[in-house]
Amino acid sequence: MREIVHLQAGQCGNQIGAKFWEVISDEHGIDPSGTYHGDSDLQLERISVYYNEATGGKYVPRAVLVDLEPGTMDSVRSGPFGQVFRPDNFVFGQSGAGNNWAKGHYTEGAELVDSVLDVMEFTEAESNMNDLVSEYQQYQDATAEEEGEFEEEGEEDLA
Numbered sequence: 840m841r842e843i844v845h846l847q848a849g850q851c852g853n854q855i856g857a858k859f860w861e862v863i864s865d866e867h868g869i870d871p872s873g874t875y876h877g878d879s880d881l882q883l884e885r886i887s888v889y890y891n892e893a894t895g896g897k898y899v900p901r902a903v904l905v906d907l908e909p910g911t912m913d914s915v916r917s918g919p920f921g922q923v924f925r926p927d928n929f930v931f932g933q934s935g936a937g938n939n940w941a942k943g944h945y946t947e948g949a950e951l952v953d954s955v956l957d958v959m960e961f962t963e964a965e966s967n968m969n970d971l972v973s974e975y976q977q978y979q980d981a982t983a984e985e986e987g988e989f990e991e992e993g994e995e996d997l998a
Contacts, residue, residue: 841888844962845902850911853904857915860900863889864920873897873923903928903958907947908935928962930954 847856864870867886868877874897875883890898900923906912912931915921932951936943 843888843901844959845889845900846905846959847902848905850906853906853911853915856902856904857918857920860902860920860923861918864900864923867898869898869923871920871922873899899923899925901962903930903955903962905930905951905955906935907932907943907951909933928958930958 845856845859847853866882867890868875868879868882869886869890870876873893875886877883886892886898889901891901893899902924904912904915904924909931912929915924916929930951932947934947936947942948
């Protein structure tokens, strides 16, 4: 059976991801504490695609949540399903990039890469290797414009 690690990055990615977990938890009969309260065995049939089963019959999303500032993480934690995530799977910085692509790519963002990879490796090992990593990520304003220029330059160099 396929197992997926869900990676949510940035404010938009975490907002979309939080809603994703609300919907999929409801579909599988998982309440905000991670406990199954469904009414059909069908809901549990493929639950291991997105969840790990923890002690006490709790289901924990196989997700890594990333942002450069803690505000978004606080928002997800205080949301309806914020308590189902492993606390160690929240990876965040303290200052943000302020829509500055260079800060996100070379400084603040670069400092988080090792932490994100460590959490991803642990999450994958915990679930016996995953078949797929799904991502929700959104670049905004100057960040997206700069990244687009960077990617185009990189593609020209490869040609």
